[in-house]
Amino acid sequence: RKKLLIDVDCGVDDAQAIMLALAAPNVKVLGITCVHGNTNVENVCKNTLRVLKACHKLEIPVFKGADKPILGKGINAGHFHGLDGLGDVPDPDAPGLDLIQKEGAVSAMIRLVDKNPGEISLVATAPLTNLALAVRLDPSFPSKLKGLFIMGGNTESRGNTTVCAEFNFVADPEAAFIVLNEYLCPTTIACWEFTCHSKLSWEFCGTWLSQDSEKARFMRQIFAYSMKASESGRLKKEFVAGTGLVSCDSYAMAAAIDENIILESDLYPLTVELTGTYTRGMMVMDTIDILKKTHKIKVMKKINLDRFMELMMDSLK
């Protein structure tokens, strides 16, 4: 089975991505590392445990990571995911934070990858702070990964958080820079515009959510808040040509589960703008090879939507 490590800022689409991995018969999730992002890292830890509980997989170890970006104070996405990151639905039976491992996220990542060199794919669906810290502590860390799958960045300078930048990158631009420039392992990225162009219809979403299962009940609860936000005016514009279900993090996860799901992609040298007044955190794609970077990253362009819907349906069964 494919060994995955998942780095999350467990908002609603991270939850959906985690559930895809947990339901995939060809995948073994070795651990989930948490980082700031959609909400603070304590909430991210809590949310991750709630997802694991809904899937009866609390035996998977969860590790707490960075609560701030490399520089600055950090941002959150409470307006979209709810202040607690998971739709602000009270959950009196949520597992306690005592279930979080004592070992920190970054050291766990390094340890697990050391133990399984060349075998683990890392799926990062959050600001890349933990990954940046990992390569600082162990410069050989990326070379021991089988692959890296990222949700983040943007290809058409279309932002969802600032004018020009996507949330995961602008939440820690320095970390994104370090990862794109220093993780020289096979890397695949699902960028914001691609996810918007790959949206699923609300009709599919209805069928997906109305399944009769504990997982679907859980998803109906946590997703109600951000579904409303997706239909609001501002997000309509962001979501490119009408609304629909855009489970951003699930696209990176689907590629990690089944690389054949990618129907079209291109290899580009990528980096990140760090200094622009309007463009800080924007992904920079060197389409004409000006930067002479040898490391190229697979930028997803088209996904097999039928297969994607199948994975999504299975994740709530």
Ligand code: BDR
């Ligand atoms: C990304 O930002 C977060 O809000 C989502 O979880 C996703 O990882 C989309 O820009």
Ligand code: CA
């Ligand atoms: Ca996320």
